[in-house]
Amino acid sequence: MTSLRRALWALAAAGFVFGLAVVALIVTSDTPEYPAAWAAGGLAVGWSFIGVGLFAWGRRPDNRVGMLMTATGFAWLVAGCGLSDLPLVFTLGQGVGTLFFAVAVHLLLAFPSGQLESRADRCIVTGAYIVTAVAGLALWLFSDPRSLGCDDCPDNVLLVYDNETLVNAISTVINLIGAALITGVVVVLIRRWRRATPSQRRFLVPVYAAGIAVGIMLIATVALQVGGLDDPVLEAAWIAAMVPLGLVPYVFLGTLIRARMIQSRAVSELVARLSGTPRPGELRDALASALGDESLELAYWVPEQDRFVDAQGRPVELPEQGTGRAVTKVRREGSYVAAIVHDPVLDEQHGHVEAVCSAASLALENERLEAELRAKVEELRESRQRMLRVGLEERRRLERDLHDGAQQRLVSMALSMRLARARLRDQPEAAERLLDGASEELDAALDELRELARGIHPAVLSDRGLDTALEALAHRTPLPVDLESTPGRRLPEAVELAAYFVVSEALTNVVKYADATHATVNVASENGRVVVQVADDGVGGADPERGTGLRGLADRLAVLEGRLEIDSPPGRGTTVTARIPCG
Amino acid sequence: MGRTVLIVDDHPSFRASARMLLECEGFEVVGEAEDGAGALLAVQRLAPQVVLLDVQLPDIDGFEVAARLTANGDSPAIVLTSSRDVNDLGPLREREGVRGFIPKSELSGAALEALL
Numbered sequence: 001m002t003s004l005r006r007a008l009w010a011l012a013a014a015g016f017v018f019g020l021a022v023v024a025l026i027v028t029s030d031t032p033e034y035p036a037a038w039a040a041g042g043l044a045v046g047w048s049f050i051g052v053g054l055f056a057w058g059r060r061p062d063n064r065v066g067m068l069m070t071a072t073g074f075a076w077l078v079a080g081c082g083l084s085d086l087p088l089v090f091t092l093g094q095g096v097g098t099l100f101f102a103v104a105v106h107l108l109l110a111f112p113s114g115q116l117e118s119r120a121d122r123c124i125v126t127g128a129y130i131v132t133a134v135a136g137l138a139l140w141l142f143s144d145p146r147s148l149g150c151d152d153c154p155d156n157v158l159l160v161y162d163n164e165t166l167v168n169a170i171s172t173v174i175n176l177i178g179a180a181l182i183t184g185v186v187v188v189l190i191r192r193w194r195r196a197t198p199s200q201r202r203f204l205v206p207v208y209a210a211g212i213a214v215g216i217m218l219i220a221t222v223a224l225q226v227g228g229l230d231d232p233v234l235e236a237a238w239i240a241a242m243v244p245l246g247l248v249p250y251v252f253l254g255t256l257i258r259a260r261m262i263q264s265r266a267v268s269e270l271v272a273r274l275s276g277t278p279r280p281g282e283l284r285d286a287l288a289s290a291l292g293d294e295s296l297e298l299a300y301w302v303p304e305q306d307r308f309v310d311a312q313g314r315p316v317e318l319p320e321q322g323t324g325r326a327v328t329k330v331r332r333e334g335s336y337v338a339a340i341v342h343d344p345v346l347d348e349q350h351g352h353v354e355a356v357c358s359a360a361s362l363a364l365e366n367e368r369l370e371a372e373l374r375a376k377v378e379e380l381r382e383s384r385q386r387m388l389r390v391g392l393e394e395r396r397r398l399e400r401d402l403h404d405g406a407q408q409r410l411v412s413m414a415l416s417m418r419l420a421r422a423r424l425r426d427q428p429e430a431a432e433r434l435l436d437g438a439s440e441e442l443d444a445a446l447d448e449l450r451e452l453a454r455g456i457h458p459a460v461l462s463d464r465g466l467d468t469a470l471e472a473l474a475h476r477t478p479l480p481v482d483l484e485s486t487p488g489r490r491l492p493e494a495v496e497l498a499a500y501f502v503v504s505e506a507l508t509n510v511v512k513y514a515d516a517t518h519a520t521v522n523v524a525s526e527n528g529r530v531v532v533q534v535a536d537d538g539v540g541g542a543d544p545e546r547g548t549g550l551r552g553l554a555d556r557l558a559v560l561e562g563r564l565e566i567d568s569p570p571g572r573g574t575t576v577t578a579r580i581p582c583g
Numbered sequence: 584m585g586r587t588v589l590i591v592d593d594h595p596s597f598r599a600s601a602r603m604l605l606e607c608e609g610f611e612v613v614g615e616a617e618d619g620a621g622a623l624l625a626v627q628r629l630a631p632q633v634v635l636l637d638v639q640l641p642d643i644d645g646f647e648v649a650a651r652l653t654a655n656g657d658s659p660a661i662v663l664t665s666s667r668d669v670n671d672l673g674p675l676r677e678r679e680g681v682r683g684f685i686p687k688s689e690l691s692g693a694a695l696e697a698l699l
Contacts, residue, residue: 403639403666408594411666414688415600419607441596 004061008054011070015050015077019043022077025084031153032083033232034239041242042080049073052249056256064114068107069249075100087155095140095158098221102128104214105185111210111252112203113345124184127177135174143167175222182218185211197343198292202259206251213244263352266290267359274363280311283363290356293343298364300371301336305379308339311367313374330357330364338364383559390555401452409445413438458500466496470503470521477507480518487525495582498560499523499532505549506534506576514538514574529562530582535575542568553578585609586699589629589659591622591648592637597666601635601690608692619643626652631659633699635690638665638672649681662698664690 026032026039050073057066079100082093105128109121116122137158144162189211193204220241224234270290278286288296299308299316310316318339319325326344330337346353357364420434453459461469467486474481490496503521510519516538523532542550554564562580588610592598595617602612613629616622619640626634634652638645645663652658665672666687683698 404594407666408597411687412594412596412600415597415604415690418691419600419604422607 005058008058012050012054015047015054015070015073018074018077019047019050022046022080025081025086025089029083029085031085031090033235035083037239038080038083041239041246042076042083045242045246046073046077046080048246048249049076052253056253060114062114063112065107065111065252068103068110068114069252072100072103072107073249075103085154087157090154091140091157094156095137096133098132098136099129100132101214101218101221102132104210105181108185108207108211108214109188111207112255118188120184120188124181124188127181127184131174131177131181135170135177139167139170139174142170182215197295197345202292203255203345206248206255209251210248213248217241217245259352262292263355266292266352267355270356271359274360278363278367283360283367284311287340287356287360290360291342291346291353293346295343297341298367299339299341300364300368301338302372302375303335304372305375309371309375309378311371311374313371313376313378315375328353328357330361332361332365337361337368383561386555387559390552390559393552398452398456401448401455405448405452406445409441409448413441413445416441457497458504461496461500462493465490466499466523469496469500470523473500473504473507474521477511477519479507479511479516481507482518482520484520485522485524487523487530489525491525491530491582494560495530495580498557498562498580499530499578501556502532502553502564502576502578503534505553509542509549509576510534510536510538510574513542514540516573525582528582530580532578532580533575535573537573539570540568540572540574541570542566542574550576585611586633587611587613587629587631588633588635588695589614589616589622589625589631590635591616591619591625591640591645592635592664593617593639593641594637597637597687604690605635605692605695608696610692610695617641619645619648622648623651626659633660633662633695635685635695636661636663637687638663638667653681660699662695 020043023039023043026042027035029035032038050070053066053069053071053073055066056063057070060066075097079093079097081089082097084090084093102125106116106125109125110116116125140156140158141160142163144156144159189204189208193201193208196204220234220238224231224238267290270286273286274283284296284298287298288294297310299310299318301307302309302313305315308316308318318327319341324344325341326347328340328342328346330340340353340357342353416434416438420431420438423431423434458469458472460472467488470483470486474483491499503523507519507521510516514536516536519534519536521532521534523530525531550564550566557564557578557580560580562578565577565579566574567577568574588605590598590601590605590612592601592615598615598617602615606612610633613631614625616625619642622634622636622640625631636645636648640648645665649661649663652661661681663681663684664687665684669684669686672684685694685698
């Protein structure tokens with residue numbers, strides 16, 4: 001037997017004995033007009049709450065509803081003590097007996113989750129506890145039951161000073177606060193009904209029924225207090241009000257049992273519905289109706305992309321906690337299959353979502369495979385577009401480079417030649433200078449064209465491989481470059497090209513921006529991928545969003561499903577790392 | 584002295600060659616500008632008779648510069664130039680003040696004079 005179970009049994013025994021004690025106190029008391037009816041009704045209500053409460057507590061220890069229901073039962077029995085004619089017991093029962101209403105309100109507002117969800121709920125419940133416990137006791141410091149018209153009542157042991165005016169004043173304050181709290185409860189319950197989904201409303205019906213029962217009891221109690229504690233008609237009305245109240249725990253229990261029955265029927269219907277081949281979208285509809293949540297959405301796990309996608313294969317973001325939507329992830333044989341995004345109230349129906357998920361897991365796996373296929377097609381389509389864009393951008397850059405570089409030099413050379421030709425006879429020295437200038441422009445243009453051609457495709461790479469191409473690159477860079485490691489073997493052409501451009505672009509940036517004294521290059525092939533790393537000891541603070549160079553590289557790598565990382569803390573150098581899958 | 588010219592081009596090497604070429608053939612180069620905004624200011628300040636205007640400038644393009652210069656009516660003679668082929672530029676907007684187009688590699692004092 002677990003310690004919880006032992007505690008629950010101890011509480012059950014305590015409730016049983018307490019109930020009998022209260023009956024004994026009432027039956028032997030002179031105060032009530034109908035002691036037998038008081039005793040029977042009081043015992044039935046108290047034991048119902050305690051019994052059903054302990055049952056629910058045992059079934060769902062993590063949900064406070066059972067505990068609150070048990071507490072309501074005990075509070076009720078304490079209130080029953082107020083009918084005793086033993087002064088101490090009488091005073092205790094009358095003084096703190098109204099605590100019952102506070103616990104009942106707490107139970108009403110916390111059903112079915114056991115939590116007070118909103119600030120308004122918490123304020124109302126706190127207010128109710130304060131009014132019933134603190135103010136109730138304060139009232140009993142100054143009221144003598146005999147001066148309030150109860151001649152049969154025993155002495156008030158708490159009485160400090162009998163003052164009817166003070167009692168009336170405190171009563172008025174309590175009644176006003178009480179009325180405000182009741183209004184609050186009504187407003188909260190109406191608001192809750194309006195916002196509720198059909199499946200949530202299923203849980204609200206018993207709350208309303210119980211609310212009405214507690215309300216009737218409250219009216220009867222106030223009437224009894226106002227009309228005098230020994231009016232037989234009001235006393236009879238009070239006894240009658242116990243009947244609906246006694247039914248409350250059973251209504252709660254009935255709701256829980258009915259929900260469970262509906263759940264198991266829903267699961268068997270779901271299994272039957274999924275036995276054929278579901279049409280597209282039918283699985284979602286079947287799950288929505290099995291869980292009674294029309295807003296339900298499905299997302300499928302794509303392990304390769306490490307994310308969830310919808311049925312069309314488009315990536316979806318799962319809602320965070322506290323956004324009014326709950327997520328249940330479905331696993332099958334240890335790995336994710338799907339995620340069900342649903343109304344958070346479903347989490348209260350213990351195990352139901354899980355039962356539905358496991359009934360549907362095979363169908364979900366089938367739909368997941370389809371969604372995964374669509375996601376891959378989508379990814380391919382995107383990468384094709386990206387490739388096209390990268391290509392277009394490169395051509396544009398090429399045109400720009402040609403226009404601004406070699407073309408301008410050739411233009412200025414043509415002009416110099418024409419000028420030189422015009423001066424050839426009259427000013428041969430000037431013509432010579434012009435021709436020298438033109439020749440320099442021609443050399444520069446050739447250099448630029450060579451550089452450009454290397455940018456389009458480095459010939460050394462295709463002829464002699466990545467190792468040699470990287471050596472040439474390191475040699476050409478106007479900065480000491482340590483080529484620490486190279487793959488030492490030929491890799492697929494596209495991978496070599498991407499690795500080469502990563503090193504080339506990174507070294508260009510080092511020279512242009514880093515203000516570094518030297519750079520190191522590492523290219524290693526490991527676990528089916530090539531890791532390219534270029535590090536410098538420069539100023540750091542590189543922003544990948546700034547230049548088009550790094551963005552272009554990232555796109556170029558994305559086409560190969562590779563990734564680019566840039567680590568560049570200010571003042572501590574820059575490390576560019578590219579990981580390229582290499583089959 | 585010959586006609587006063589303003590050279591507008593974003594490539595310093597072209598500006599230097601063009602200045603040498605035009606001065607050699609009797610023009611007076613009164614200024615250079617490297618972009619459209621600079622060109623508009625320089626025209627206001629220097630009031631050249633001729634503007635040799637590159638079509639492709641880093642800020643506003645040569646067509647727009649020409650349009651703004653000719654909008655006032657009393658504008659200098661504008662000759663467009665580019666290292667691109669004339670056919671690659673699309674139809675040249677015929678405006679009062681825009682005298683014509685010379686490919687950069689064919690620039691000479693005579694070619695410029697022929698358009699004025």
